[in-house]
Amino acid sequence: MSETGIARRSSLHGQWSSRLAFVLAVTGSAVGLGNIWRFPYIAGENGGGAFVLVYLVCIVIVGLPIMMSEVLIGRRGRRNPVSTMTLLGKEESGTGSWGLVGALGLGSGFLILSFYSVIAGWAVAYVIESASNTFEGATAASVEQVFNSLASNPLRTGLWHTIFLAATAFVIARGVERGIERAVRVMMPALVVLLLVLLGYSAVEGNFAQGVRFLFEPRFEELTRDGMMEALGHAFFTLSVGMGAVMAYGAYLPSGTSIMKMSVAVVAADTAIALVAALIVFPIVFANGLAPDAGPGLVFQSLPLAFSQMPGGAIIATTLFVLLTFAAWTSAISLMEPATAWCIEKLGLTRALAATAVAGITWILGLLTVLSFSTLSGVTFLRGTFFDNIDFLSNSILLPFGGLAIVIFAGWIMARASTASELDPDAGTAYRVWRFTARYLTPLAVVAVLLRGVGLI
Numbered sequence: 284m285s286e287t288g289i290a291r292r293s294s295l296h297g298q299w300s301s302r303l304a305f306v307l308a309v310t311g312s313a314v315g316l317g318n319i320w321r322f323p324y325i326a327g328e329n330g331g332g333a334f335v336l337v338y339l340v341c342i343v344i345v346g347l348p349i350m351m352s353e354v355l356i357g358r359r360g361r362r363n364p365v366s367t368m369t370l371l372g373k374e375e376s377g378t379g380s381w382g383l384v385g386a387l388g389l390g391s392g393f394l395i396l397s398f399y400s401v402i403a404g405w406a407v408a409y410v411i412e413s414a415s416n417t418f419e420g421a422t423a424a425s426v427e428q429v430f431n432s433l434a435s436n437p438l439r440t441g442l443w444h445t446i447f448l449a450a451t452a453f454v455i456a457r458g459v460e461r462g463i464e465r466a467v468r469v470m471m472p473a474l475v476v477l478l479l480v481l482l483g484y485s486a487v488e489g490n491f492a493q494g495v496r497f498l499f500e501p502r503f504e505e506l507t508r509d510g511m512m513e514a515l516g517h518a519f520f521t522l523s524v525g526m527g528a529v530m531a532y533g534a535y536l537p538s539g540t541s542i543m544k545m546s547v548a549v550v551a552a553d554t555a556i557a558l559v560a561a562l563i564v565f566p567i568v569f570a571n572g573l574a575p576d577a578g579p580g581l582v583f584q585s586l587p588l589a590f591s592q593m594p595g596g597a598i599i600a601t602t603l604f605v606l607l608t609f610a611a612w613t614s615a616i617s618l619m620e621p622a623t624a625w626c627i628e629k630l631g632l633t634r635a636l637a638a639t640a641v642a643g644i645t646w647i648l649g650l651l652t653v654l655s656f657s658t659l660s661g662v663t664f665l666r667g668t669f670f671d672n673i674d675f676l677s678n679s680i681l682l683p684f685g686g687l688a689i690v691i692f693a694g695w696i697m698a699r700a701s702t703a704s705e706l707d708p709d710a711g712t713a714y715r716v717w718r719f720t721a722r723y724l725t726p727l728a729v730v731a732v733l734l735r736g737v738g739l740i
């Protein structure tokens with residue numbers, strides 16, 4: 284196909300109404316439970332400092348270049364990730380087998396969304412807990428009890444999981460522009476404002492110095508092989524890269540938008556929000572004698588403690604959990620979009636039917652996570668509960684492999700002219716830095732962490 288032919292290729296699913304809409308949507312995808320729930324708890328489990336450092340390095344040399352690669356591939360292909368990788372694979376190297384990378388991504392998406400929806404359900408449940416003043420006069424013991432009684436109740440968590448997933452499918456069914464854009468526009472700025480208020484509280488009332496030391500003083504002896512893999516995996520998870528979500532969004536991006544600048548902005552915002560969340564959580568944890576390695580319940584226990592002590596706490600708590608729910612919602616939407624787009628293009632389903640089918644499969648898978656924290660919490664194998672295994676498989680293995688394949692495709696398989704025409708037709712310094720990183724640094728870093736994870740180096 285000629286260069287102009289490629290430029291004119293258009294998406295079946297519409298386009299973003301503006302450049303800002305795309306930036307908001309990708310930010311909405313990136314910012315979610317990963318920043319506010321997952322980052323603090325895995326940083327806490329892995330001893331803080333050294334883990335945070337590896338995570339930050341992975342964000343810069345792995346996450347950022349892969350995000351640029353995904354957007355450029357998505358915009359060039361303008362289809363769902365499977366068809367895009369098949370199409371570009373044929374164009375660039377004569378083989379359509381690259382479609383398998385897209386297929387792997389769809390699989391990762393189902394797995395991630397299955398547990399994501401359950402944890403988002405916890406956030407919804409906490410909106411109600413906060414609004415009904417459950418946390419007034421709370422103590423370390425009582426917040427733990429509130430969390431445990433929620434997580435261990437499969438009917439309650441199953442119900443919220445169902446409602447959250449249905450709400451996600453609803454937005455997806457309405458389509459790219461009307462659904463996704465609207466959901467992100469207002470919520471993101473509001474979330475940032477509220478986090479800054481909480482940061483102020485934590486700095487004044489929490490043990491801020493100890494929190495900062497915990498997060499930024501590298502103690503390498505505390506970083507295990509698994510911890511390194513988790514840091515790498517989290518860099519993928521938090522930026523939504525490695526499974527085609529950003530690629531699917533890139534497909535709806537008008538040509539002419541600077542992919543590089545936009546990616547830097549999204550990555551910077553996402554990282555800042557994660558660090559702020561951790562800087563809110565740990566000072567509260569240390570001031571109240573909570574355990575930094577409390578696991579998935581960390582945020583759900585530390586924040587309510589803070590709310591219980593501040594004036595107007597119930598209102599602030601309710602607002603925060605509402606915003607967390609919305610942040611999770613905009614991420615879940617991006618997790619559902621690639622598989623939905625595939626069902627529409629390949630199976631000829633309507634958007635509504637495709638979204639329902641994808642949600643149905645995810646719902647069933649999600650029950651495993653619901654039960655992991657309740658009825659089946661005693662059932663452990665390999666890495667722990669079903670949830671621990673799904674989380675490890677998707678984030679520490681599938682996303683890094685998917686991301687590695689994507690960056691190798693963009694760096695080695697695609698012609699220089701093709702990537703340059705998407706990223707920067709003049710092939711300036713920024714483009715050359717990207718290409719060098721994508722060809723050498725990123726693949727080496729991913730392979731090194733994976734090899735270290737399995738004990739080979």
Ligand code: PFF
Binds near residue numbers: 312316520524
């Ligand atoms: N980035 C989201 C978060 O940090 O909560 C999670 C996520 C969304 C991961 C979309 C992967 C994805 F494709």
